[in-house]
Amino acid sequence: MRPMYSIDAKGLTKEFRVYQSRPGLLGAFRDLLNRKYRVIRAVDGIDLQIEQGEVVGYIGENGAGKSTTIKMLTGILQPTAGELRVNGFDPHRQREAFVRTIGVVFGQRSQLWWDIAVQESFRLLQKVYRIPDEEYRPHMDHIIDVLQIGPLLDQPVRKLSLGQRMRCELAAALVHKPSLLFLDEPTIGLDVLVKENIRQFLREINQRYGTTVLLTTHDISDIEALCSRVVMLDEGKIIYDGPLSQLRVQWGGHRKIQVELDRETALETLDRLTEGLAVRWESRGAARYTAHLENGVEVSRVLARLVTEVGIKEIQIEEASTEEIVRRIYQEGNARA
């Protein structure tokens, strides 16, 4: 049987018509009669399947097409072409039933009512989704506890700091226990402690309820902390879809391992130990050596080979951060896995 996907998109495409105006009065007159436009393909035939319970990072440079994708996935925009099922629904056509199955947190937009106490907003959402008290209470008590927002419940939203508001937004998005959560820049502008609290919380709801999470962010450390899979978009096309670790192996570039061994060892011995792996050894004197690793060689494999025959006193691994790797891929723009 075909697995039930939270998100199942095939050839998903969105085009926008952008009207161009011609200069001068005559141009304006001609525009009236015959407007010229050009077509921007913001999302260009993407195939994306996400299984229930996955936490996926959706990344790309400004203008890559992330927001446009999310707007189609959440039913705000109708695709120009392609097939789309989210939680089994056509998000645009079956919007009313569909939105009950998703939660959305968009950094810039609030779903809380500005002038009323946070608690009242939650209660209103409880009514909107018709959730019985006996279900609402234990569920929300737990969420309020983990997000540490108990002391904020009586305050109006406009009095909250950004970090406090974001935690309340997350709680609000989960009132109806959605099976799929869309998060757009959930930790932007937040301090390290609040970021960590939010990440911890997301890990917990994913494990406890099996919630699928699609996370759009420019903060690669969010992806490192949360996502087992990353989908990278460039000019409306998916250029990478796979585990973060694979991205490191394929695109990590040249890495080095610096070791100090317990005794002087011939370079030939080190070469023999790492035979078959693309590693070049260099001596720095006094039992210190550097291993230069080519793309695709895992640091752990090199170390595993070494420890079979030599004693290691100290190790230092130098490799590109995920942030650097992602920047490099954007620059090259063709990281197809």
Ligand SMILES: Nc1ncnc2c1ncn2[C@@H]1O[C@H](COP(=O)(O)OP(=O)(O)OP(=O)(O)O)[C@@H](O)[C@H]1O
């Ligand atoms: N309503 C619209 N009308 C015309 N063009 C649009 C519209 N919305 C988006 N675009 C264009 O589509 C492309 C993709 O935009 P989109 O907002 O999806 O990118 P993004 O990856 O979310 O960028 P960012 O990280 O800046 O939010 C851009 O070229 C943008 O100018």
